[in-house]
Amino acid sequence: MLNLFSLRGLPWTGADGQQKVQLTAAELESLRSELADIEEREAHMKARLEHIDGILRSARLSGYLYIRTRWTALPGEPAPIDDTKINDWLPRFIVLHGQCIFFYLLSTDLSPQDSTLLSDVVEVGSLPSFTREDEGTRYSFYILTRQGLRYECSHVSQIQQGQLKTYGEFGWGLGAVRCV
Secondary structure (H helix, E strand, O other), X not given: OOHHHHOOOOOEEEEOOEXXXXXXXXXXXXXXXXXXXHHHHHHHHHHHHHHHHHHHHHOOEEEEEEEEEEEOOOOOOXXXXXXXXXXXXXXXXXXXEOOEEEEEOOOOOOOOOEXXXXXXXXXXXXXXXXXXXXXXXXXXXXXXXXXXXXXXXXXXXXXXXXXXXXHHHOHHHOOOOEEO
């Protein structure tokens, strides 16, 4: 719609003290096409918001956490290096919904970047809290899966960290999970 007023070369004519725009058939069709595209994008965005709203309303838990992933060392491999000085924590939107933990890049994404079945979670434990210059103290914990993938999670709020850890202690509502 804004392009209507920024089109160059539109002939303006003044008749009876009013300003009018004369459009060719091609220009008119282009504007109609652009309006249809805008309406389609609006409908897509509304559907996207309704989808996200539905997921969040039925989720047991959702919110932003800082996440990094690590693989556990296989038998015979050297112990992992001490990576406490490495700042590779990335903000992710976490949704605990149904039988899965979903990891979204942003809360508005339609599909998750990663997911883990709750039945694959074998261990939940605390990690030492750490301090970042820009954000203060972060409280950390990890979620270990049967495949050896370890999600390390941190948040500036102890409540958020404690809430997820509590779910783990009660087996995510599915069964026994070892808590360390």
